[in-house]
Every structure is written in C-alpha cells, then in structure tokens.
Amino acid sequence: MAATWTRLAKCPTVALANGLQVPILGLGTSHQGGYSHRAVVYALRECGIRHIDTAKRYGCESDLQEAIRESGIERQELWITSKLWITDYGYQTTKQACLESCRRLGVDYLDLYLIHWPDGRSPTTSSQEIRAETWRAMEELYDEGVCRAIGVSNFLISHLEQLKEDCSIVPHVNQVEYHPFQRPQELVDYCQSQGIVFEGHCPLAKGAVFTDPTITELAKKYRRTPAQICIRWSIQNGIITIPKSTKEERVLENCQVFDFCLEQQDQDLLNHLTPTRRMIHLTYPLWNG
Numbered sequence: 001m002a003a004t005w006t007r008l009a010k011c012p013t014v015a016l017a018n019g020l021q022v023p024i025l026g027l028g029t030s031h032q033g034g035y036s037h038r039a040v041v042y043a044l045r046e047c048g049i050r051h052i053d054t055a056k057r058y059g060c061e062s063d064l065q066e067a068i069r070e071s072g073i074e075r076q077e078l079w080i081t082s083k084l085w086i087t088d089y090g091y092q093t094t095k096q097a098c099l100e101s102c103r104r105l106g107v108d109y110l111d112l113y114l115i116h117w118p119d120g121r122s123p124t125t126s127s128q129e130i131r132a133e134t135w136r137a138m139e140e141l142y143d144e145g146v147c148r149a150i151g152v153s154n155f156l157i158s159h160l161e162q163l164k165e166d167c168s169i170v171p172h173v174n175q176v177e178y179h180p181f182q183r184p185q186e187l188v189d190y191c192q193s194q195g196i197v198f199e200g201h202c203p204l205a206k207g208a209v210f211t212d213p214t215i216t217e218l219a220k221k222y223r224r225t226p227a228q229i230c231i232r233w234s235i236q237n238g239i240i241t242i243p244k245s246t247k248e249e250r251v252l253e254n255c256q257v258f259d260f261c262l263e264q265q266d267q268d269l270l271n272h273l274t275p276t277r278r279m280i281h282l283t284y285p286l287w288n289g
C-alpha cells in the first residue's frame, strides 16, 4: 500500500485561473452503480486519493462526511467538488443548496462548486436567465469564501459564450464527459482559450471502452488493464479525470497510473480512435475530435 501512496504523492496537479491546484486524479461518487463506504475510505487512506467528486444529485454527501472522518485525512489536504442540481437553480436557492451540501459533507467550504447541467427547470424564465441568476449566486459564494473555485458542467461552447455576457468571474472549470470514445477537442480548445480548465467525467465510459480492440491491445502491450490505459491517456492529455469504483481492488488499480507512460504513437492512436459504441448522455453531440 505504501508504494501506491508514494506514487500518488507525486500525483500531478492542474492549475486553475485563480492559482489553485487540483489533483489530476480524483474519485467519482455518482449514485449510478451504488455507493461503497469501504471503497471511499480505502481510496483516501490506502491509495492516497485526495480529490473527491460528488454532487447533491448523487445523494452520498452525508456518507462522504462519514468516510472522510473515518479516513483521518485533514480537510485542508482534500479537494472536494460538489454540484448544484437543476432543481435548485436560481439566486437564493443556489446559495442555500451550496450551504446544504457543505452541511451534509461536514465542511465549511467547498474547493469547487459546479452548476451540474446547463438547463435548469423553470416555467417562467429562459435558461439563459436562470443560468445568469444562478451564476451571480455562485460568484457571491466564491467572494464569500464558501467556494474556493466555481464552475460549470456539461456546458457546450454556446452555453459558455452566453454566460460570458452575464458573468464577472469566468468559470474556473467545465466538467464534461471525456474518454477515448468521447473527445470534445473543440470544446477543450475553447475552454483553454478562455482560461477555463477542462475536467473529464465518466472516464471509463462506464466500462464500455474495455472491449475496444485498440484499447485491449494497448493494455496487453503495456501489461496494464484497459481502465489504466484510459485513465493514463486522459492524464497525458492534461485532463483531470475522476474514475469511480465501488470495489477496493479497482480503486487501487485506477490509481496505479503514475508508473508508466503511453508512447506518443499510442497516445495519438487513442486521440484518433473511432468509437465502436455510442456512449451516455445521448442528447449531447458525439465528439471524437
């Protein structure tokens, strides 16, 4: 176990526009597939994970408080991201939802708070208006120090362009689906040009990439698993990645990605892979740029 910790202690970070450093590898905690207290404690205590991605929607913020407490890891050593769910969009509700997430997590600040999806739900206001109002509350949460960084998730270029008209703080992060089958390069480039850090979610495409012949061949070549190839690929592209597993042995496997390197030709292969399967969030464009 100590060896893994040593490797993760060297886990690179990605700098946000305000200078904060985000560990490039985090742990996802989506409700899909369930929550495992043991896996989270194991990730923190035994694997050296210091970055947790969660959301009100996942329903596990209170469980995470318990896992963090049990891990014994100090608050200031952790990077905790949570997200505002669509039913809370709006000025007052956003502020309240953030404080409630903090309370459930047992923290007095979040490292990063994201608007989970671009489309809020309100019968009376247009989405752009809701987003602007919501963002104003996010900016205040940032100014008040409740959130050390603020951002968005699943925003397309059009959403970011609209938000630009209304915001005084540019989102620090845009968290979007990113794996070898879904490579929104135009969006990645746009974010970079605006000083927005692009973060990848769903890095294993929930397992769909594991049977791809190119990925399985690379796994054989490097004597690694398909999951490790995908995680390493994201890291080598400089993209923050947050795989989730409820199994301790897989959490460990997903962390063992700092002791090998994909050759440039193999990185390029994955950067140009033709997806063999359509993935999640089907309402979104399929990117393979």
Ligand SMILES: NC(=O)C1=CN([C@@H]2O[C@H](COP(=O)(O)OP(=O)(O)OC[C@H]3O[C@@H](n4cnc5c(N)ncnc54)[C@H](OP(=O)(O)O)[C@@H]3O)[C@@H](O)[C@H]2O)C=CC1
Pocket (backbone or CB within 6 Å): 027, 028, 029, 030, 031, 032, 033, 053, 054, 116, 153, 154, 175, 176, 200, 201, 202, 203, 204, 205, 206, 207, 225, 227, 228, 242, 243, 244, 245, 246, 247, 250, 251, 253, 254
């Ligand atoms: N902002 C957003 O809208 C979204 C954010 N996210 C975030 O990204 C995180 C990761 O995405 P997620 O949707 O969970 O999916 P992932 O791409 O991380 O895949 C998770 C699935 O892969 C399995 N798995 C994990 N590691 C391995 C391994 N080494 N070998 C084989 N199978 C493995 C898991 O099963 P098992 O548990 O059995 O190991 C689980 O079924 C989320 O948990 C969430 O935090 C995700 C989707 C949308």
Ligand SMILES: O=C1CO[C@H](CO)[C@@H](O)[C@@H]1O
Pocket (backbone or CB within 6 Å): 030, 031, 032, 055, 057
């Ligand atoms: O983060 C996520 C995980 O699951 C949700 C579905 O309930 C998604 O909407 C979301 O993007």
